[in-house]
Every structure is written in structure tokens, then in C-alpha cells.
Amino acid sequence: MIEAIQNTDAGGHVDAFRAIVGEAHVLTQPEDVASYLTDWTGLYRSTALAVVRPGTTGEVAELIKLCNARNIAVVPQGGRTGLCGGGVPLAGRASVVVSLTRMNAIRSLDPEGRTVTAEAGVVLETLHDAALKQGLIFPLMFGAKGSCTVGGNLSTNAGGSNVVRYGNTRELCLGIEAVMPDGSVINALTGLRKDNTGYDLKDLLIGAEGTLGIITAAVFKLYPAPRARSTAFLSVDKLESALTVLNRLQDHTGGGVEAFEYMPQPALDVICKVFPAIRRPLAGKVATGILVEVASSRPHDGEEMQDGSIRLEAEVMELLGGLMEEGLVLDAMMAQSEQQRADLWKMRESILEAITEAGPAYHLDISLPLARIARFVEEMDAEMDRLGFRPLTVGHLGDGNLHYALSATEGREWNALPLETAKEKVFALLAELNGSFSAEHGIGQSKLSVMTKLKEPAQLAVMRSIKCALDINNIMNPGKLLPPG
Amino acid sequence: MIEAIQNTDAGGHVDAFRAIVGEAHVLTQPEDVASYLTDWTGLYRSTALAVVRPGTTGEVAELIKLCNARNIAVVPQGGRTGLCGGGVPLAGRASVVVSLTRMNAIRSLDPEGRTVTAEAGVVLETLHDAALKQGLIFPLMFGAKGSCTVGGNLSTNAGGSNVVRYGNTRELCLGIEAVMPDGSVINALTGLRKDNTGYDLKDLLIGAEGTLGIITAAVFKLYPAPRARSTAFLSVDKLESALTVLNRLQDHTGGGVEAFEYMPQPALDVICKVFPAIRRPLAGKVATGILVEVASSRPHDGEEMQDGSIRLEAEVMELLGGLMEEGLVLDAMMAQSEQQRADLWKMRESILEAITEAGPAYHLDISLPLARIARFVEEMDAEMDRLGFRPLTVGHLGDGNLHYALSATEGREWNALPLETAKEKVFALLAELNGSFSAEHGIGQSKLSVMTKLKEPAQLAVMRSIKCALDINNIMNPGKLLPPG
Numbered sequence: 001m002i003e004a005i006q007n008t009d010a011g012g013h014v015d016a017f018r019a020i021v022g023e024a025h026v027l028t029q030p031e032d033v034a035s036y037l038t039d040w041t042g043l044y045r046s047t048a049l050a051v052v053r054p055g056t057t058g059e060v061a062e063l064i065k066l067c068n069a070r071n072i073a074v075v076p077q078g079g080r081t082g083l084c085g086g087g088v089p090l091a092g093r094a095s096v097v098v099s100l101t102r103m104n105a106i107r108s109l110d111p112e113g114r115t116v117t118a119e120a121g122v123v124l125e126t127l128h129d130a131a132l133k134q135g136l137i138f139p140l141m142f143g144a145k146g147s148c149t150v151g152g153n154l155s156t157n158a159g160g161s162n163v164v165r166y167g168n169t170r171e172l173c174l175g176i177e178a179v180m181p182d183g184s185v186i187n188a189l190t191g192l193r194k195d196n197t198g199y200d201l202k203d204l205l206i207g208a209e210g211t212l213g214i215i216t217a218a219v220f221k222l223y224p225a226p227r228a229r230s231t232a233f234l235s236v237d238k239l240e241s242a243l244t245v246l247n248r249l250q251d252h253t254g255g256g257v258e259a260f261e262y263m264p265q266p267a268l269d270v271i272c273k274v275f276p277a278i279r280r281p282l283a284g285k286v287a288t289g290i291l292v293e294v295a296s297s298r299p300h301d302g303e304e305m306q307d308g309s310i311r312l313e314a315e316v317m318e319l320l321g322g323l324m325e326e327g328l329v330l331d332a333m334m335a336q337s338e339q340q341r342a343d344l345w346k347m348r349e350s351i352l353e354a355i356t357e358a359g360p361a362y363h364l365d366i367s368l369p370l371a372r373i374a375r376f377v378e379e380m381d382a383e384m385d386r387l388g389f390r391p392l393t394v395g396h397l398g399d400g401n402l403h404y405a406l407s408a409t410e411g412r413e414w415n416a417l418p419l420e421t422a423k424e425k426v427f428a429l430l431a432e433l434n435g436s437f438s439a440e441h442g443i444g445q446s447k448l449s450v451m452t453k454l455k456e457p458a459q460l461a462v463m464r465s466i467k468c469a470l471d472i473n474n475i476m477n478p479g480k481l482l483p484p485g
Numbered sequence: 486m487i488e489a490i491q492n493t494d495a496g497g498h499v500d501a502f503r504a505i506v507g508e509a510h511v512l513t514q515p516e517d518v519a520s521y522l523t524d525w526t527g528l529y530r531s532t533a534l535a536v537v538r539p540g541t542t543g544e545v546a547e548l549i550k551l552c553n554a555r556n557i558a559v560v561p562q563g564g565r566t567g568l569c570g571g572g573v574p575l576a577g578r579a580s581v582v583v584s585l586t587r588m589n590a591i592r593s594l595d596p597e598g599r600t601v602t603a604e605a606g607v608v609l610e611t612l613h614d615a616a617l618k619q620g621l622i623f624p625l626m627f628g629a630k631g632s633c634t635v636g637g638n639l640s641t642n643a644g645g646s647n648v649v650r651y652g653n654t655r656e657l658c659l660g661i662e663a664v665m666p667d668g669s670v671i672n673a674l675t676g677l678r679k680d681n682t683g684y685d686l687k688d689l690l691i692g693a694e695g696t697l698g699i700i701t702a703a704v705f706k707l708y709p710a711p712r713a714r715s716t717a718f719l720s721v722d723k724l725e726s727a728l729t730v731l732n733r734l735q736d737h738t739g740g741g742v743e744a745f746e747y748m749p750q751p752a753l754d755v756i757c758k759v760f761p762a763i764r765r766p767l768a769g770k771v772a773t774g775i776l777v778e779v780a781s782s783r784p785h786d787g788e789e790m791q792d793g794s795i796r797l798e799a800e801v802m803e804l805l806g807g808l809m810e811e812g813l814v815l816d817a818m819m820a821q822s823e824q825q826r827a828d829l830w831k832m833r834e835s836i837l838e839a840i841t842e843a844g845p846a847y848h849l850d851i852s853l854p855l856a857r858i859a860r861f862v863e864e865m866d867a868e869m870d871r872l873g874f875r876p877l878t879v880g881h882l883g884d885g886n887l888h889y890a891l892s893a894t895e896g897r898e899w900n901a902l903p904l905e906t907a908k909e910k911v912f913a914l915l916a917e918l919n920g921s922f923s924a925e926h927g928i929g930q931s932k933l934s935v936m937t938k939l940k941e942p943a944q945l946a947v948m949r950s951i952k953c954a955l956d957i958n959n960i961m962n963p964g965k966l967l968p969p970g
Contacts, residue, residue, distance in 0.1 A: 112728050113856035157681050168679060170688075171656065184943040191854045193884040194653060195921040196642050196692055197928060197940055198966060199948045203655075203688035207681055224736045243597050251709045254739055254783040298739040300800060315785060369676045371598035399678040436680040443682060455682055458669040462955065463684045469954030470947065481683060 009049060013072060017052045017096065020062045025102065027051040036097050037088065039080040040144075044088035044445060048075070051097040057177060057185060057216040063098060064214065064475075065183030072096055073478050076210035078152025079123065081144035083363070084444025086156065086209045090479040100151045103216060106130050114222045115174060115191045120151025120215055127220070136222040139166040139258075143349050154215045157207035159440030161259045161348075164398030166223065168440070170206045177217040178205050181471035191219040204466070209442055210477040212470050226258075226295035228302035228312040231335040231344055232320070233263075233281035236288040240374040241328045246398055249294065252319045253312070256294045260398035261348055263289040267394045270407075271347055274354040278347050281333045290397065291348050293341075351394050355405050360414040361392065362423070364404040366430055367439035373400055376433055380404075380426060387422050388412040401439040427454055443481045452483040460485075494534060498557060502537045502581065505547045510587065512536040521582050522573065524565040525629075529573035529930060533560070536582040542662060542670060542701040548583060549699065549960075550668030557581055558963050561695035563637025564608065566629035568848075569929025571641065571694045575964040585636045588701060591615050599707045600659060600676045605636025605700055612705070621707040624651040624743075628834050639700045642692035644925035646744045646833075649883030651708065653925070655691045662702040663690050666956035676704040689951070694927055695962040697955050711743075711780035713787035713797040716826040717805070718748075718766035720816040721773040725859040730813055731883055734779065737804045738797070741779045745883035746833055748774040752879045755892075756832055759839040763832050766818045775882065776833050778826075836879050840890050845899040846877065847908070849889040851915055852924035858885055861918055865889075868910050873897040886924040912939055928966045937968040945970075 017026045027033050028050045036051040038044060049072065054060045067074050073095040077087045089095040104121040111134040118127055124138075124145040131138045140153060142160030152158070153169045154176070166172060175190045178201075188202060205212055236242050242262070249257050265286055272278055282289075294316055296302075301312040309317075313334070323329040335341040355361050368376050377393065384391050390409045395402035406422055408414040427450060430437055437450050451460075464485050467474075502511045512518050513535045521536040523529060534557065539545045552559045558580040562572045574580035589606040596619040603612055609623075609630040616623045625638060627645035637643070638654045639661070651657060660675045663686075673687060690697055721727050727747070734742050750771055757763055767774075779801055781787070786797040794802075798819065808814040820826040840846050853861050862878065869876050875894045880887035891907055893899045912935060915922055922935050936945075949970050952959075 110854070110856050112732065113854055114732070115854070157685075159679050159681075163679065167656075170685070171652075180943065180947060184946065186943050186947065187941055188944065190919045190921065192852050192919075192921050192924070193855075194644050194648065194852045194881070194886045194924040196644075196925055197921055197923045197932075197936065198692075198944065199697075199951060200642075200655070200685075200688045200692055201944060201947055203685045204951075207683075207685055212684075223740075224732075247597065247599070247709075251782045252784065254741065254781045254786065255708075256739065296739045297736045298800075299737065301739065315783075367677050367679045369595070369598055369600070370678070371595050396679070401679045434675045434677075436675065436677050436682055438682045439677075439679040440681055447682075451682065456672055458665065458671050459673065459683065459686060461669065462665060462671065462686055465954040466684060466689075466951060469950040 011070060013070060013094070014050050016066055017050055017063065020066065021052055021054050021059050025053040025055065027053070036077060036099060039082055039085065039088050041083055041085065044085035046089040046091055048089045048095045048097045051099055053099045053102045055102045057179065060098065060179045060214055060216055061183045061185050064179050064181065067096060067475050068182055068473055071473055072475065074098055074475050075477055076100065076151070076155065076214045078120065078149035078155070079144065079147040081148040082152065082156060082444060083441045084446040086442055086444030086477070086480050087152070093478065098214065100149065100214070100216070107217065109134065111136065113191065115219050116222055117189060117191070117217060117219045118150050119217045120149060120154070122150050124148050124150060124153060131222050132225065135225050137225050138220060138222055140169055140172060143352065150218060151215055154206050154218055155208065155210050156442045159396065159399065159401065161261060161396055163396060164260050165255070165258045170203055172221050173202065173206060173218050174221060175219040176202050176205060176215050178213045178215045180213040181476045189217060189219050207442070209444065209481045211467060211481050212476060224297040227297055227299055228310055229293060229295045229341070230313045230316040231293045231341045232316065233333045233344055234290040234292060234320070234329050235282055235286040235331040236290055237328055237330055238374070239288045239377055242288055242290060242397055243370050245290070245323060245328055248319060248323065249292065252315065253294050253296070256296050257292065257398060258295045259291065259293040260396070261291040262393065262395040262397040262402065263291055263348065264393060265289065266390060266392050267351055270358050270392055271350055271354045274357045275350055278350065279343070281344060281347070282331050287330055291344055348394070355392050355407065359407060361405045361407040362419055364406070364426060365439050365441040366404055366426070366435055366437060367399065367401045368430070368433055368435040370400045372433045372435070373397065373402070376429060376435065377402070380429055383425050384422060385409070388417045389422055445480060448483045496555060498555060498579065499535050501551055502535055502548065505551065506537055506539050506544050510538040510540065512538070521562065521584060524567055524570065524573050526568055526570065529570040531574040531576055533574045533580045533582045536584055538584045538587045540587045542664065545583065545664045545699055545701055546668045546670050549664050549666065552581060552960050553667055553958055556958055557960065559583055559960050560962055561585065561640065561699045563605065563634035563640070564629065564632045566633040567637065567641060567929060568926045569931040571927055571929030571962070571965050572637070573930070578963065583699065585634065585699070585701070592702065594619065596621065598676065600704050601707055602674060602676070602702060602704045603635050604702045605634060607635050609633050609635060609638060616707050617710065620710050622710050623705060623707055625654055625657060628837065635703065636700055639691050639703055640693065640695050641927045644881065644884065644886065646746060646881055648881060649745050650740070650743045655688055657706050658687065658691060658703050659706060660704040661687050661690060661700050663698045663700045665698040666961045674702060674704050692927070694929065694966045696952060696966050697961060709782040711782055712784055713795055714778060714780045714826070715798045715801040716778045716820040716829055717801065718818045718829055719775040719777060719805070719814050720767055720771040721775055722813055722815055723859070724773045724862055726813045727773055727775060727882055728855055730775070730808060733804060733808065734777065737800065738779050738781070741781050742777065742883060743780045744776065744778040745881070746776040747878065747880040747882040747887065748776055748833065749878060750774065751875060751877050752836055755843050755877055756835055756839045759842045760835055763835065764828070766829060766832070767816050772815055776829055833879070840877050840892065844892060846890045846892040847904055849891070849911060850924050850926040851889055851911070851920055851922060852884065852886045853915070853918055853920040855885045857918045857920070858882065858887070861914060861920065865911060865914055869907060870894070872907050873902045874907055930965060933968045
């Protein structure tokens with residue numbers, strides 16, 4: 001059994017933590033800390049001197065200074081919904097978990113300037129709600145929204161299903177406040193749309209998975225809430241045509257595509273098998289299944305036209321009609337109510353649970369240039385089939401991002417399948433097609449070996465130089481993101 | 486007189502350059518190099534061992550390796566349209582100008598994936614033309630488009646008038662190829678929309694003004710060409726209302742605002758005085774003048790409606806009518822033809838020349854959070870008036886970016902005015918309001934002193950650590966962007 005807490009505190013470190021954040025906010029009892037020493041995946045568990053929950057940026061800075069002086073590893077933590085083990089300490093070194101969840105204030109919201117300043121511990125859904133109260137949206141959207149924090153979103157540059165329109169967390173963030181590995185505080189919470197005064201430290205810290213410092217607050221962009229939405233499930237004739245369909249939809253709606261999600265037949269099958277209550281959106285087999293959502297803030301788009309239809313929906317239907325005549329779209333179902341829309345999204349969001357329920361699977365989070373996705377899927381699906389795997393793929397197709405999950409073909413024994421060979425095949429084709437082996441989940445612990453193998457050595461060398469320069473004692477989330485040199 | 490070329494080449498450096506790029510591409514004759522040793526502003530002139538014009542990324546890498554080994558300063562250069570002296574060598578050290586203009590290939594254009602891969606020396610307008618041939622646009626847009634290069638755009642993270650919709654150069658770039666200060670080549674020309682595999686080196690190099698390496702090529706996003714445009718000149722009742730007008734326009738057009746340019750009365754006056762052929766868009770004095778352009782790729786937006794009007798224009802007019810009823814907009818002129826639209830833009834783009842013609846002026850390129858612009862302008866205009874200055878302001882108001890030019894009030898002698906005091910007042914209020922002292926022009930040489938004064942020491946320290954770690958011998962564009970520590 002793994003012990004949750006490192007037993008030796010010969011250095012009196014825990015007392016020093018208490019002096020900074022107060023006794024109540026330093027957790028050391030096994031029952032108190034257990035949940036902080038693992039994450040959503042359950043794959044990683046470890047030990048730490050303590051879990052410390054600072055309440056202010058000043059306290060974070062003091063903690064980091066202390067840890068830097070005493071050579072204690074600092075593991076920043078948000079909502080622990082990461083999928084790569086980035087928020088769990090490593091064994092073998094005195095570590096402290098710094099949980100940012102107490103820093104959960106929305107410091108200010110500027111409805112006219114359309115920005116919000118939130119502390120790292122704010123839960124994503126809380127930010128959604130705060131924006132919506134002003135008729136605005138914060139568009140970052142994915143399944144873990146009810147428990148993930150914006151600090152974690154920033155540290156992993158989280159993506160999700162609305163990236164095709166609004167970008168990743170990086171594009172949604174205008175400025176940050178952060179504590180660097182020496183305890184100095186960077187105050188760049190400016191909310192400026194243009195600022196060319198030196199190196200882009202904001203984007204360096206975003207996606208750095210806590211290895212270069214702790215982001216304590218950020219200014220985010222807000223957008224007007226849509227007045228009209230049109231959500232549909234399409235059966236496109238083949239994956240290659242999906243990009244044409246996406247481009248036509250984009251042009252036809254003035255860039256209004258908010259989601260363009262790939263849901264092919266095997267994914268639909270596993271969802272409907274595990275959750276029999278979920279109804280298939282289309283009768284019969286789909287060729288290339290796509291869940292698409294278009295939205296608009298234009299008041300006229302939400303208005304009823306003379307024939308009783310809503311303008312945005314009518315225009316989407318008109319376009320889909322044309323695409324069907326051309327043979328690019330074979331069948332389509334449009335959500336006719338908010339309930340039907342919710343059902344479509346429930347189906348999409350249940351996929352991870354369905355795959356997990358259905359049996360063992362290996363999850364890959366990859367991306368490709370848009371025009372190369374069809375080739376990748378065609379070649380790789382055939383290759384995986386030969387090896388005895390059944391790919392259960394869904395993906396944010398509008399961003400070229402596939403969640404490519406390998407399960408066992410029916411009748412095959414998972415443990416007997418050549419998983420390492422399969423991964424090598426995937427990574428080799430990705431490298432050939434200029435794809436990425438981690439599109440939105442990051443590196444953490446779980447992707448260090450593929451990082452070593454596939455990341456360009458020149459880029460790794462630059463990253464190591466930066467890490468060494470900024471974190472001389474290697475205290476910030478050591479052993480994550482960067483493989484040992 | 487300043488000599489163009491450093492006379493001593495005791496080290497045989499020039500021969501070594503010739504061995505790498507070929508004799509024809511190493512310029513040393515004063516008449517050949519003169520234009521490379523100054524820039525558009527004419528304020529900076531210097532000397533160099535030679536101007537070297539590599540033709541490939543491999544040649545750039547060899548050059549940098551050589552310079553790193555021999556401790557020669559490398560000054561990368563694009564179209565020399567920068568405004569801060571970033572592309573001109575400094576005296577006091579053996580330097581070589583590396584002009585990227587021979588690397589001007591568009592390596593590939595993917596109309597379906599909507600990306601283009603261009604070498605650093607491609608002129609911005611050439612990229613515009615290549616995109617347009619495919620019915621697409623590359624939306625980076627400003628006056629120097631006919632001579633600036635995309636490499637320079639990347640190095641300075643150039644902005645311009647379409648940022649409100651499409652973002653700065655940084656947001657338009659998906660990936661880069663770059664030569665680092667040790668001569669290693671980073672190949673991150675992936676064109677991926679999502680890629681979370683380590684630190685964001687792309688955004689670190691973008692805006693680094695050549696101090697961390699040379700960007701040799703990049704993948705850019707392309708967008709569908711608008712099918713409808715609506716361009717208007719508004720007299721808004723006061724600057725404070727402009728943000729409301731912007732937000733209403735954004736919501737009403739589904740985020741279709743492509744430009745929202747501030748042009749108050751003093752700017753109009755100086756333009757019309759210097760260029761009498763330019764006609765004022767509105768009769769009488771304007772309160773807060775705004776040049777606004779809305780565009781849409783939606784085919785229906787470009788269609789004629791039953792009453793003969795174009796849909797997008799009709800909707801903009803409807804909105805403006807409402808804003809006039811509310812008293813937020815006092816007067817408006819809508820371009821009724823492509824010629825009228827061109828005239829409005831010609832007026833906007835002639836401002837810098839008009840100010841320069843009109844007499845001495847000091848140009849500030851600043852930005853503020855959107856909601857604080859009105860306060861800044863009101864307070865600072867009054868303060869400048871007290872000091873004897875007349876601010877000639879224009880700006881990309883949608884991004885909070887003001888080009889705040891200080892000229893002498895009529896009847897005052899420029900040389901007798903307290904310019905340093907004026908600058909101090911501007912910078913003090915900027916600091917108080919969380920603004921930036923360089924919104925889109927960068928730092929170069931001209932803003933080093935204000936960088937020292939106003940940039941947060943903690944951020945400067947991080948920047949210096951990165952610079953030292955990646956450019957041990959300080960060969961890359963030394964003396965630019967970062968003030969001496």
C-alpha cells in the first residue's frame with residue numbers, strides 16, 4: 001500500500017507551511033489528503049509532505065520561495081481532471097501539493113470591455129455562469145467543466161469542443177498573474193488586446209503544466225451569447241468530404257460553426273450499447289457521423305421568418321439541402337427543440353464513459369493538419385484492424401483533433417494484443433503527416449516517453465534551456481512535461 | 486559622416502559569409518548596403534561587416550553558427566518598415582545584417598485546410614494576392630503591406646486595422662521554422678490547430694524582434710473572403726459611447742466588425758489641411774469620429790433584398806438608426822460604392838504622412854483596456870493642452886490601441902515645448918490604467934528607456950534569463966528589445 005504522506009518531516013517543513021497559510025490550510029492526515037494525491041484517471045498515486053491551500057498570491061509566492069530555498073518539489077493542482085498525471089507528485093523527492101482551489105474569486109468582470117479577471121481556483125462552470133448573467137459567454141467547453149479550474153485550463157492550454165470558433169485556452173486569455181520558481185510575482189493582468197513590450201511570457205506559462213511557475217489569476221475574453229443556434233447530426237459520405245462540408249458551413253454562416261464533432265459508427269455503437277436509453281440520431285448506419293452546431297449573436301438570426309422558420313436554421317437547412325443534392329451529405333437530423341439539442345450533446349459527452357465501460361482501451365489524443373485527417377484515419381483504421389484493435393474514434397474534427405481510442409476487436413483478448421506495436425504505428429504515421437501526439441491533453445507523466453521519441457531534439461533542447469534558466473533548482477512540478485535530458 | 490561598412494575585416498569574416506551564401510549575395514559596397522543600414526524612419530544609421538542575403542534555411546543556420554563561433558552580432562532584416570529601429574545594427578561591435586528578402590517562396594497553400602506556408606521574405610501584399618486567388622484572405626493589414634515582409638510581421642507581432650476581428654500576427658500564425666542562436670533549426674511548421682506538446686516556442690519567437698533567433702518560414706491561417714462589406718464614418722456623441730457602439734455592432738453582425746478606427750476632429754483637420762483633395766466624410770465638426778467596417782462571408786448577406794438594399798448594409802443601417810435615436814451616434818455616412826469605401830480608407834491611411842508633413846511631432850503607440858480609453862484621452866488631452874501640445878490621435882479603437890501623436894499647439898515653438906514632461910505624464914497615466922507603452926510597434930532601440938522605466942522588473946528578469954539561456958554569446962540582434970541589465 002502506498003502511504004499518502006511522506007513520514008519524515010525532519011526539516012520542519014510542514015510547520016513552515018503552516019506559518020505561511022495558516023494551520024487550517026495545511027492538510028497532512030491521510031483521509032484529508034488522499035484525494036489530492038491521485039487524479040481523475042486513478043492511474044497515478046503518490047506521496048507528499050502536505051497539501052497546502054494558499055488563499056492569496058502573496059501566500060503562493062512565500063510558499064514557492066520557501067520551497068526553492070529548501071529544495072522541496074512543488075506540484076500545483078487545480079480540479080485534478082487532467083488525463084496525463086500532470087497534477088500528481090512523483091515519488092523520490094520531498095514534495096508539496098499546492099492546491100489553488102481556495103483562490104476562487106472572480107476579481108472583476110467588465111461587461112463593456114468584455115473581459116473577466118478570475119483566480120486560478122475558479123471552477124470553469126462558475127465562470128460560465130458569471131458571464132451568462134451579463135448576457136455574455138466564456139466559450140471554453142468540455143465534459144469536466146463542473147470540476148476543472150481555470151488555473152488547470154491555463155496550465156494545460158485546455159481545448160474542448162468550441163475551439164473551432166473561439167480557440168484554445170491560450171487564445172481566450174489576455175493576461176496572467178503568476179508566481180515564478182524563485183518566488184517573484186509577475187503581474188501581467190492587463191486585459192490588453194495589443195501589447196508588444198517584450199517576450200510573450202503569458203503564452204510561455206500557458207501550457208507549461210506548472211513546470212515554469214504557478215499561474216494565480218488571469219484575464220479572459222468574453223463573447224456575446226448566441227441568440228440563435230442550429231444543431232444537427234450529419235451522415236457525410238466520407239471523411240474526406242467532411243472538410244468541404246465544414247468550409248461550406250463556415251462560409252455560409254460567416255464563421256458561425258461552434259462545434260464540428262466527428263462521431264463515426266463504431267463510437268455510436270458503443271454509446272448505444274452501454275447506454276441503451278440514448279437514441280441513435282439517424283436510422284441505419286452512418287457513413288461519417290458529424291455533430292455540428294452553428295450559432296449567431298445576430299438578433300435577426302433568431303427571428304422567425306415569413307414561413308415560420310428561424311432565419312439561422314433556415315439558412316443551415318438550405319445549405320444542407322444543397323450538400324445533399326451534391327451527394328456530400330447523405331442524411332441529416334436537425335435538433336427541433338432544446339431537448340433534442342441536449343440529447344445530441346449528451347450522446348457526444350457520454351463517449352468516454354461508454355468506452356471505459358465497454359472494456360479495456362488505450363486512449364490517444366492526436367491532431368493532424370485538417371487536410372490529412374482522412375488519410376490518417378483510413379490507413380490507420382485498416383492497420384489497427386490487422387493488429388486486432390477496433391478504433392473507437394471521436395474528435396473535434398474542426399480543429400483536426402482526434403480522440404483515437406484503441407479497444408479490442410470483438411473476440412480478441414486485450415492482454416494478448418500488440419499495444420506497443422500499435423502505438424508505434426500511430427506515432428510513425430503522425431510524424432510522417434506532421435501531426436501531434438498530444439493535441440489537447442498535454443504531456444504530464446504519461447506522454448514523457450513519446451515526447452522523448454517524437455519531439456524534435458532541437459525543440460527539446462530549447463525547452464530544457466528555458467526550464468533550467470527559470471527554475472534553477474528544478475522545484476516546479478519536476479518530472480512532468482520535459483523528459484530527463 | 487557615418488561609414489556604411491566596417492572597414493576592418495581582419496578575421497576574414499566576409500570571405501566566410503561568401504563561402505556560405507555565394508559571392509553575389511554578400512554586399513559590401515557602400516552604394517549596395519546603404520539602404521540596409523537604415524530604416525523607414527531614417528532615425529537610425531549604422532555600420533556592418535556586410536549585408537548577407539541567404540537563400541535557404543540551411544544557409545541561415547550556417548551563418549548563425551559561424552557568427553556564434555566568431556562572436557559576430559546578427560541583425561535580421563525584413564522590409565525595413567519598422568518604426569523602432571529594431572532592424573538596424575548598433576555601433577561598437579562587428580555586425581552582419583542578414584536580409585531574408587531572398588527567401589520569398591510561398592512553399593505551399595492549402596485552400597481546403599485554409600493555411601499557407603510562406604518564407605520570411607515574402608512581402609505581405611504578395612501573400613494577400615496568393616490567398617485571394619483561392620477566394621481566401623490573409624487578414625493582416627496596414628499601410629506598409631507593399632514592402633514589409635511576413636518575417637518582420639512575425640518578429641514584431643504586427644497588428645494593424647483588422648486585429649479587432651482576426652487578431653495580431655501571433656494569432657494568425659499556426660507554426661514556424663526558425664534558426665536558434667546556436668544555429669540549430671526548429672521545425673515546427675505543422676499548421677496544427679491544437680498541439681500541446683511542451684512549451685510554446687512559436688509564441689516566444691513571435692514578437693522577440695530577432696533577439697532569440699531568426700524565423701525563416703511560417704504557416705498562417707487563411708479566412709474566407711467577405712461577400713459583403715459595409716463601411717461607414719460615424720460621429721459618436723462621446724468617446725465613452727464608442728465602446729457601446731462597438732459592442733452593439735459586434736452583436737448585431739455576429740462579430741463581423743473588421744475595423745473600428747478612431748479619427749477625431751484634430752486628425753481630420755490635419756489630413757484635410759495637408760491633402761486638400763481629401764473630402765471630409767461628414768459636414769461640420771465630428772464629435773468622436775469612427776471609421777467602421779463590417780464584413781461577412783455569408784452569401785445571403787451580399788444579396789439584394791426586396792427593397793433593393795443589400796442585406797448586411799440594411800442591417801447595419803437599421804442598427805445605426807437605432808443608435809441615432811438613442812443619441813449615441815449623432816451623424817453617419819455610409820460608403821455607397823467601392824470608390825467611397827476606398828476614399829474613406831485612403832483618408833485613414835494618409836494620417837501618418839499628414840502629421841509628418843504638418844510639422845514636428847512625437848509618436849506614441851499605446852494601448853489601454855477598452856473601458857479605460859475614454860478616461861485616458863480626456864485627462865491626457867487636457868494635460869497636453871496645458872503643456873502646449875496638440876494631440877493628433879488616431880487609433881485601432883476596437884483593440885484599445887491609440888496612435889497618440891504630440892504636435893505643437895498653433896503658435897507654439899516645438900523646440901521650446903517640455904516633451905520629456907509630456908512623455909512622463911503619458912506613461913504615468915498609462916501605468917495607472919494598466920496600459921501598454923508599445924501596443925504594436927515593439928521596442929527596438931527607440932523604446933528601451935521606457936522599457937527600463939515601466940516594464941515590471943520581475944518580467945524583465947525573466948526575459949533576461951531566457952535571452953541569456955538561449956543566446957549565450959548575445960549575438961542575436963543585441964541591444965534591441967531588452968535594456969541592458
